Amino acid sequence: MSKLLWIPVAVVLLALPLYLDASWLKAGQYMMIGAVGAIGLTLLSGQAGQLSLAHGFFLLVGATSYSVLSGTDDDLVGLGLNPLLALIGAVAISALAGVAFAPVAGRVRGIYLGVASLALVFLGLYLGQAAGSLTGGTSTGRAPATFELFGFSFSNEGTLIVAGVPLRGTERLWYLFLILLALSYWLAKGAVGTRIGRSWRAVRDNEAAATAMGVDVRRTKAGVFAVSSAYAGLAGVMIVLWFDILKPDENEFGTYGINTSIAFLAMAIIGGLGSIPGAVAGAVVVYGLPQLLTLYSTDLGWFTGSVTPVLVSSFVYGAAIVLVVLFEPGGLAAIGRRIKELRS
């Protein structure tokens, strides 16, 4: 995107909490969570060509790590760290979890790797339930510490009024998420354009050539798994803050389950594998659509009977994957590029 275009986009995003109701802000935040996770997956699966269906698992790792590091509950394990430190720690732990999967990633390729990574989702489901002292268990879950930045709390606490609009927890969280998303985006852009990004693409396109140019393929794969997992971990922290609770899944189709992993893959594919703006656009489609349709339909009385907004969005994203593979493997990113070319 052109540099000048960023300014109005930023203005709009910064102004939205002054106008939008909490419901719409919540929906927007959810898309941002999706975007952060999808950026991570598009680096892994798009830039480095490593298919992963384990994103949901790393989300859980991040979510749990944050809750444990910042937690202060008596009956659960909690270190009571400063929330910012806890967030950084959670991202780091998620990255380590990604590295731990590297031996498998180093040996298993392509579609096999995708199926192998599914195992992590099931492991996560089991551990989430079994490690109740960390996750709070599926019965009650555990409340995360409210996020604070240098004493400023991202909750309803205290009064902060901007332009006549009181900024409560939801509005404040919007800005936090916006910062996290912007940071994620900026970091990913920086990585992709330089040495590390080149080594990822080299591993994706031709391992032999990558090796000949001095790229340590094994290490690069482990590294990109770490980076991608770190992003998923951050999305996990965000999801805990968004829900106000960490609740491990009761079955494999929950917040950190198979469907989530597939949804993230769908975002990356629909956006165009490897494209960072594409990943954000994919998140808007896959995570935004059900939220927005639900809100609209409640307002307008759309969708009655068995055709629900969630169902409609599932159809849309299923069809989007099919259409992208059939007609435009570059996804939304390629369509965007083409429009840009047409205009200039």
Add this chain to the structure above:
Amino acid sequence: MTTFLQLMLNGLGKGAVFALLALGFVVIFKATEVVNFAHGSLVLFGGYLVLVTKDTVGWAAAAVIGIVSAGLLALAVERLLLARSRHADPFSLALLTIGVDVIITEEVVRRLGVSLPFIGDAWDAKPLQFAGVTLFRTHLVALGVAAVLITAFFLAFRYTTWGIALRAQAENPEAAALVGIRRSRVTASAWLIAGLLAGVAVLFIATQDFSGAGLSRGTHSIALAAFPAAIIGGLDSTAGAIVGGLAVGLVDALSTEYISFAFAKSAVFLVMLVVLVVRPAGLFGTRETTRV
């Protein structure tokens, strides 16, 4: 001891159905190198057609309709989507099947609503007691049908022209084309057969004995268990599919009792993970030879 024996029987009975499902994955993979993520939705679709037709045409005819429909749906997916994809590398096509799976599954689940229909009328929930252990009729029929179908499949695979064509294409697509094997026909037949097998499998899955629940989203996740089965055996090995299917059934049954039920699902996938790390192409699969 009785408990162990009973668990083995339960595991084998379910394993037979997993084997049928895994065989479906393997046939498609062999012919085209595509991993079909839409297999679960074929299972659901077949079951749904049995359900909507059985009251009017009777169970037996409905079963045939369900099996054939699942086969035809698979064929349609291959002919209308995969065969027309511009970028026909197996990786993209596998991703495409994810999209297909989402659409078919959501639509069938929507149509099912809250109903939980059981469709194995011919034998459902009429167990036999025998020397302290129970032989579930579904398991018995499943084992029998699986044995017959798998034997038939193997014979066809080994001795018929179709089998030779499929194996030839699986081994070397170029040489296969050069002896006049029509690639599109082999591919289409593989999808058709995988669909038919999925249609047969669902007759067992949506029963009281097998899943305890009727046709539902859960049916789809049961089909997912055929993934580890196919991978453990080796995605390109038909014999592996049988071993993998039975292995998954047994690991599931035994870990339920001897580790914990909650762990059983992970156990199956962890076994798969270990197999993959030790033998990246599965127990019976052929190793990829990379040419540089």
Add this chain to the structure above:
Amino acid sequence: MLSIRNLRVRYGRSMTALHGVDLDVPDDGVLAVLGTNGAGKSTLLRAISGTLRLHRGVITAGTIQYGDLRIDRLDPARIVRYGVVGVPEGRQIFARMTVAENLRAGGIATKPAERAAARKRVSALFPLLDERADQRAGLLSGGEQQMLAIGRALMAVPKLLLLDEPSLGLAPKLVERIGEAVREIHAQGTAVVLVEQNASMALSVADQAVVLSVGSVALSGSTEEIAASVHQHYLGTPAPERRSLARWS
């Protein structure tokens, strides 16, 4: 029987492998296609047999006429059914199948009535294959594999047989044996296009020859004419120009 006009082939998006090739295969003749590796010989055969697509190649221009039929847009399985059958480079037998199954695969496109006769012909030509009928093809020696590959192609009752480097990697004695087989096949009335790097073997079998060089025909004529000048095409001469680059410090 086969005539090729202005054939251009490209691989991927940009690599041009044939830059306008013209050649004719005489009825019932043996045409040797010579040239060093990378000259476009295999590409030429792939274009005729329709398997270019499997190598991400496309015909960008030109025609391939087989009798009255244009075959350059056809599916390989169709081309086989018209009687143009190829033996690919490196033999490409079905290593995991038995010898008998390989031959059966070869006869898939053949009319059932003709299969038995075809099988007999293969037996007569390569009796060894009958001895090894139940052996896994991958366990055969290189020479035996080449015989199987040819035998498999014969099962499709070709009118025109395309052989891609049948001597590749074989000891001289075996090369001779293959040469004999080709002669025999030809004698039975099958036209042959023989792609070879081993010029002496090819020229001893063929009656016409072309030499390909970087994707176009450099020489063509009778085998005697070609034999005289082929040497320099195989082992050849240079020319320079100047730009400069300093070492990195």
Add this chain to the structure above:
Amino acid sequence: MLVLDRVTLRFGGLVALDEVSFTVTPGSLHALIGPNGAGKSSCFNVISGLYRPTSGAVRLGEQNLLELRPHRLAGLGIGRAFQNTALSTHSTVLDNVLLGRHTLTRGGFIACSLRWTRREEKRHAARAREICDFLGIGAAVDQPLGSLPYGVTKKVDIARALAVEPNLLLLDEPAAGLNTEETAELAATIGQIRTDLGIAILLVEHDMDLVMGIADQVTVLDFGRVIADGTPGDVQTDPDVIKAYLGATT
């Protein structure tokens, strides 16, 4: 400097290389030739560490290359160009060439994403452009590779190998798929690389015009064995070589 010492490579029962020995001296242009299937590619892959020989040794100076993991070779100054141009088609020419600078640069995810490496990147990008200019593809530097003609992508592949700043350049059939003019230009370029940079080049090639025109030393392989080793003139007239190429003399 590069020494192959009785290298044998077996795949199952198949002997791909049989006690192959030869030496590439510094600054020389050494060609490795042989009929199809003679074992040239296998030999190449042993040198670049992709295959492990069954026995024998490969040394670069004092360093035994077989002790190293293959990605370390670039760091020792071995650059390699591929037969089938193993490039990233979706990336730009510059991006592809810059991959060659991998061992000359530093920086993982954190350094890169925080733009700490920006100045380094610029410096190396400038050198990459210089190399591209030298090879005559300077105008295409910012174009995506997929849109370029094959001749150009071949040069990009060589540019990438040069970006390693090698002492030894391995070229695997650089002329494959090129037309006569392009091949002639390539010959000139290879000659220049050697004279300007003074580096050794090991060349595997089928195009004999090219080989005989520019090589200092030629090693001929057949059935995995060295059947001749000498100057182009020697080799061209060697009866074993003629037999290997043309078959038994008629």
Add this chain to the structure above:
Amino acid sequence: MRRLLFKAAAVALVLPLAACSTKGGAETNSTGVTDKEITLGVMADLSGPFKSLSTAITQGNELWAKDVNAAGGVCGRQIKLETVDHGYKADTAKTLYPQIEPKVLGFVQLTGSPVMAALGKNIEADKVTTTPASWSSELLNNPYAMIVGTTYDIEMIDGLSYLQEKGMLADGDSVGHIYVDGEYGANGLRGSKYYAEQHKLQLHDVKITSTDTDLTNVVTGLKGQGVKVILLTTTPKQTGSAAAANKALGLNVPILSNNPAFDPALLKSPAASALDKLYIVASTVPFSADIPKAKEIAQKYAAAGYKEPPNAGTPYGYAVGEVWGTVLKKACENKDLTRDGIHKAMQQTTSADTGDLVAALNFGTPGAPATRQVYVAQPDASAPGGTKYVQPLFEAEAAKAYKAPHEGQ
């Protein structure tokens, strides 16, 4: 480029205007109340896995509102229900909540334990009294949760003492408890553990997930342990599987389950013949209950022309309405129809009467269930709601002594 910039700027201006609403308007404490109307919220699962139960509860809520309004309303105001469907998805509920919350005084229904978990903090922060359609005593740590009926743990305790009283269980026996992981199952297990401790029972608990469907292997294991009773805190499908396996494996022991473990649809499944051993403990009456109020509701249900097959959700939904009616009246008497007022009124409600649809309820003790009385029912295909009573409302001694997790905090 400039045109693009201009467009973006235009979007920046127009977008907020379009969405601009009452943002910044001060929140008042009398949300959801006008001079003429009281608005109550329903967050239901009308399209997800608990569609049939939640739909029935919603219909019960509606029948109640209709009756109240016909009788002149509460506090001179008509009752209006504002219903949203979250499809049992916590993320959807999380965005819908801020949309519906400013419009309502309280929630008469909030279905789904993951939804309740995700919204717990909001409910507390917004002080909005809520009746969850979930009966876990863990929820009682939220002072604004008004659970109508008893809780799963107490159901299990009452049920076990019923079985023991009837001679189906003795001290020291082995029992198996299959429970789905989550607040529902864990809470049920809490009850059975308590009872097992009191009566020296050997409890074999097996944790399963809500998507598991085949319990044959589990029951095989329990058979190996020689259990005398199987306890189920499961989904209806799982109940069917466990019951079928119980019979098929020749174990044939009594099965005791919580209310949500049974669905009348089971009576049409192949497991139907194995349901004769099933005992269902519940604090609300089945649809077909032989009490005047339940019969009246059944009639109204038929008259209202609802198409769905009825289940116990309808009388329960009606009973919740009745409880809310009582609380609203109390608040009206206090002249405080604010959210604080409702909460106060709830705590003052010590004997809400629902015409025996639910036992008399006492919300006076924070953290304690409002009642400890349950019914015991058995499946009966001939009854309209699929179950019949075998034991009217009662409270076991063990249940009286039991202390709920957040009681007295």
